[in-house]
Amino acid sequence: MKVTLSALLLVTNSVLHASTEVVNVSVTISANVVSYIDDLFVGVTLDSSLLPTTQHWKGLDFNSPKVQVLSRGLSPCYLRIGGTEGDNLTFVPTGHETIDSNRAFTGATWDAVNRFVQDVNWKFIFGLNVLKRKEGHWDPTNAKELLQYNSAKGYQLAGFELGNEADLFPGTYNITVSPRQLGIDVLNFKKLLRSTPGYETTLVIGPDVNVGRSSKFVADYFTGGGDKAVDKITFHQYYANGRTAHLSNFTDSKLMDTLVSYIQTGLDVARRTNPLTPIWLGETSSCSHGGAPGMSDRYVAGFLWLDKLGIAARMGLKGVLRQEFYAGSYSLIDNSTFDPLPDYWLTVLYKRLVGDAVFPVKASVNNSTVRAYAHCTKPSSYYGYVPGSLTMYFLLPTDNTASMTFPQFPDEPVDLFWLTPVGGLTSKTVALNNNPIELVNNTLPELKPKRMETNTVTLPGKSFGFLVFPEADVGVCSGL
Known part of the structure; x- marks a missing residue:
């Protein structure tokens, strides 16, 4: 079985005039898992x-x-x-x-x-x-x-x-x-x-x-x-x-x-x-x-x-x-x-x-534009993700915006955890979904995702982050 996916992130002003790449992403989620990692990876x-x-x-x-x-x-x-x-x-x-x-x-x-x-x-x-x-x-x-x-x-x-x-x-x-x-x-x-x-x-x-x-x-x-x-x-x-x-x-x-x-x-x-x-x-x-x-x-x-x-x-x-x-x-x-x-x-x-499980993933553009990886989502008390969820993470090393599509989950929600700098690439402060992350009273913030109900995700160049498909129902990730 193959999986494709689409999602949308707000594009920052600095990349509004950059070219946009339309990117189709596919993940092979058959039983032939590439490898496995563990909690101590x-x-x-x-x-x-x-x-x-x-x-x-x-x-x-x-x-x-x-x-x-x-x-x-x-x-x-x-x-x-x-x-x-x-x-x-x-x-x-x-x-x-x-x-x-x-x-x-x-x-x-x-x-x-x-x-x-x-x-x-x-x-x-x-x-x-x-x-x-x-x-x-x-x-x-x-x-x-x-x-x-x-x-x-x-x-x-x-x-x-x-x-x-x-x-x-x-x-x-x-x-x-x-x-x-x-x-x-x-x-x-x-x-x-x-x-x-x-x-x-x-x-x-x-x-x-x-x-x-x-x-x-x-x-x-x-x-x-x-x-x-x-x-x-x-x-x-x-x-x-x-x-x-x-x-x-x-x-x-x-x-x-x-x-x-x-x-x-x-x-x-x-x-x-x-x-x-x-x-x-x-x-x-x-x-x-x-x-x-x-x-x-x-x-x-x-x-x-x-x-x-x-x-x-x-x-x-x-x-x-x-x-x-x-x-x-x-x-x-x-x-x-x-x-x-x-x-x-x-x-x-x-x-x-x-x-744990690592899947093969392909993007329809050169990997100098989009680099993509896919795993099962870790079942988590932080976010309540259940077995069967899929996590993908992407890097966009160039200035080009990426319009990502994942057609295999056209009607399913996507949780976005996208990291961008506050003040340029050499910033010591990072934002999650455009919200700067900081400790408050020596307590870790919740690091909440942005729930996307759309079928298209537009991601800014020179940025990276994670997309979670909580309802992907991937058999390997469900233990089936």
Whole structure:
């Protein structure tokens, strides 16, 4: 069975004189679902550089009511703490040990983040230091100390990583750890973990490298023992260097399409040894090196973010961890006020609306004009959507207005969740259906849809959002 659809959004004044594309959209909703995602598909990260006692989390206040509310708004959610600085760090339980405080994190720091993830219903993944080495092998002594401390406190971790982007060690640290040796190290870590009470099912995650840059490194890592060690395979991905990125990069469909070949490279390498192991983008954002200032945390970043989620889901990935929740120029919340930034609201809507089954979708225009994705709608207490509903999301990267038609549901209502900037593409404020979104008394707004009873939806260029068909009665989405 094929589905087509039409809907209407108010066109903003800035695009009234742009050309209009008439777009027919079709979704194949047969039983041959492309892939499935789950509630934990979208997660977030914090960088290891926040951990040293001298950093004081770089101002992030876990006890802030605003931070707590915003964090719960993303729940359920993985939090991964990892990054380059993780391979500099030593765990010191009391903080009284003689050690460089710039390269240490204490029991108090560990307590703070574990209390936080418990409070906001997140699942914690932590990256251990693989550069603690003895006679060419990873030295587990400090990791054992952390595991013992963690067990004594009764903290539950979802997973551990060992090392971050080890393929870059020669340039970063003038140290080389061969991929085969890293595979052996990770396998030895897994044996340690499984033999420690309380960690029988804790995930081991890796290799945490850019597979497009280092596919041979990844292949050798797997054949060295990593294939038997990892429960989730993670790759890191960024579209551009934040130091040299341009605004046009964020709406460049050709740049968006590079993710397809990147993921395919990862799938090809991983499936040789681990055909059934789930694959994640374990650290990913628009631009590397902390993001592009004035762009990676603004409305325009949503094009790359939403498209990445769509491609990753369609290609069968099981997790996408956003770098990062706080700090840098690509954060989801403001680094001084903790106010939510545009990609925060986009992520909340994705988590509320986008369900498990992924369907093939086609638009009758080039994907540089309209990029389209389709899923079952997530059954939701927020909106009362029932099984059988269909959610589609679209990106319009050009200035062209799109007149969307979906003939398969000609007489059915459509709920519109369309996001536009308040004040231009580099705005830090986003509007939902032309209404600016903001916290009120540290409470998330309802994020209500606009119910459309019309058969045509006109959407402005340089914007993106979601359409829900609550009465689609798609059999796959009904569990039939």
